[in-house]
Amino acid sequence: MKKKLIFFIVIFFLFSIIILSFVLYKNNKKSKIIINVYNWGEYISDGTNGSLNVNEEFTKRTGIYVNYSTFQSNESLFAKIQNGGAKYDVIIPSDYMVSKMIKMDMLQKLDFKKISNYSYVDDSFKYPAYDPTNEYSVPYTWGLVGIFYNKNLVAEEEKDINWNILWNKKYSGKILMFDNPRDAFAISQIRLGISLNSRNKSDWIKAAEDLKLQKPLVQAYVMDQIFDKMANGEAALAPYYNGDAATLLERNKEIGFVIPKEGSNKFVDAMCIPKNAEHPAEALTYINFMCEPKIAAENIKYIGYSSPESVVKNQLDKKVANNKICYPDEQILKNTQLFTALPDELNSFIDSLWVNVKTGEQNNPYALITVLIGFILLYLIVFLVKKKKNKTL
C-alpha cells in the first residue's frame, strides 16, 4: 500500500514537472521573438570600425532578436525562397527580382500605416516600375552603373566619356565588360537607345550584334575582378556600380569614375516580406526601423551606396553628400532606367545570345549529337576490337 502511494506521488511529480517545463518553455519562446533577415553580403552597418551595429540596436529598442544571414545573388535568394526550405521575415532583393517575386505571388502586401518612417522616402522612389502599385516593397538603397577609367591610359576628358568609349578601337584589349547578361546587354541597349526591359526579341538580337562588335576589343568578361584589374592598371576602361567606386578611387588616384549623361541603369534594393514569413508584424517593425533616418544614415555610411531618403543625405559628411558619383545631378538621373522582370522564356533566349556573344561563334545544334554518336561509335569499335583480340589469343 505504502509502496503504491509513493509510486503515485512520484508519477504525479514527474507529470507536473513535464507540464511545468512545457509551459515555461512556451512562455520563454513567446517572450523571445526572432525574425529572420536575409540581405546582401556586406550590406548593413555591423559595428566594425566603430560603426553602429544596427541589428543589436534593433534588439535593444524592441526586444526582438534578429537572425541575420546573407546571400550572394538575387537568384540564390529566389531559389531559396521558392524551395520554401527557409522562412525569412525580411528580404532585400533588387528591383527586377522584386517584380519577379510579385508576379509569382511570393511577397506580402505591406501595411504602410505601420511604416511611419516611409514618409522620409523621396517621392521619386515611390511607385517604381518594379512595384507599380507600390504595395510590396520599401527601397533600402540605390545605385547607378558608370564607367571606371584610368586617367593615364584614356585620352578623353571626363565630360567626353560615355558608353561609346567601350566600343572605341583605340582601347582594344584594354576594356573590361560585365560578365552577366542583363548588365552587359543594358550597356549596349542604352547606347542603341533600346529599352532595358524590351519584350521584343529583335531588340535583344540587335544588342547582341552590337556586343559582338565589341567582343574583339574586350580584354575579359569579369565581375568582381574589375576592381583588381582596374586598380593594377591591367585595364583602362570598365563599367561598374557607383557605390563601390569611392573605395577604388581612394586606392588608386589615377582612376576616375563617370556616370554617362546619355543614360544609365539605376538599381534599387528594396525590403520586402515573403508570403511565408512567420513574424510579419515584427518584420514591419524592422522595416520601419531601417527607414529611420538615423539608422539609414549609419547603414549608408557603411555600405557606400546611396539612400532613397534626402534626409539621410543631409546627415552624411558634406564630402559624401556632395559627391556627384553617389548623388548625381537631376539631369543624369532623368535618363536612368530600372530593370523589371522579363518572362522566363525571354531570359533563356538572352542567355543563349550571351553565350553566343562570348564564344563568338554560331552554334551548330547538330555538333553535339555528332559528338555523342562519335563517342558511342568509338566505344563500340574499341569494344569489338578487344573482343576480336581476345578470341585470337
Added chain:
Amino acid sequence: MKIKNFSIIYIIWMFIFTIIPLALIFIFAFTDKSGNFTLENILNVGRYSNVFLLSIGLGAISTIICLILGYPLAYIISKISSSKQNIVIMLIMLPMWINFLLRTYAWMTILENNGLLNKFLSIFGIKPISFINTSGAVVLGMIYNFLPYMILPIYAAIVKIDKRIVEAAQDLGAGKRNVFLKVLAPLSLPGVISGITMVFVPAVSTFIISKMLGGGSNILIGDLIEMQFLGSTYNPNLGSAISFVLMVLIFISIGIMNQFDDSDENFDGVKLK
C-alpha cells in the same frame, strides 16, 4: 552479422546523397517548370554545342599533357629511395592543401599583361605577350590544378610492380625499350587509366578556372551550368539537362577507357577458361 548491420549506414548514406540527387537531376532534366514531361530541355542543350566541344577539347588536351608530364615523374619517383619518395610525394601533394581558388588566383597575377611573367620578359626587352584570357591559360590552369591526380595513381601502380618481374625480363634479354613496352607499361596501365579519369572528368566540368584565366570568353560546361542555377535565368531544368548530357558523355568516355584496362581482360580470360 554485425558488419552487415554496419553497412546499412553506408547504404542509407549512398541512397540519400548519391541515388536521390541523381534521380533529381534526371527528373529535372526531363520536366518543364510546371513539372510535366518534356524533351525540350535536352534539345535546348544543342544550342550550346560548341561549349561542349570546347570543354571536351580543352579537357582532353590538358589530360594528355598531364599524362606526358606525369608518367615520367611517377616513374622517376618510384626509382628513388623510399625515404626520399615520401618527401617528393609530399611536395606534389602540398599545393593541393592550398585553396583551389587561391592557386588559380595566383596564376592570374603571374599571367596578367602587367603580371610577373611579362615583367620578367621585359627585362630581356620582350614586349608584353597576352598570356591571360586565352584558352591556353585555361589549359595551363587545368594542368596545374589536376597534375597531382595524374601522378599519384600512376606512382601507386608503378610502385606495386614486383621488381623481380622487371629483372626477369632483363635476364631474358629484353632491352630497356622492351622492358618498358612489354612489362612496365601494361602493368602500370590501371594507374594510367584512373589517372586519366581523375584528370579528365574534373577538367571537363571545371568552371572557376575558365572564369579566372579565360577572361569569360572561354565558356566551359561548368560555367554554363553555373549560369543556369546562379545566373539571371534560374533555369534548373536546363541546368540539369546539361549536367545529364555531360554525365552521359563522361560515362561513355570512362567506358572507353575501361576497355583498355588489361587487368580486367586477364580476369575475364581466366574466367572463360
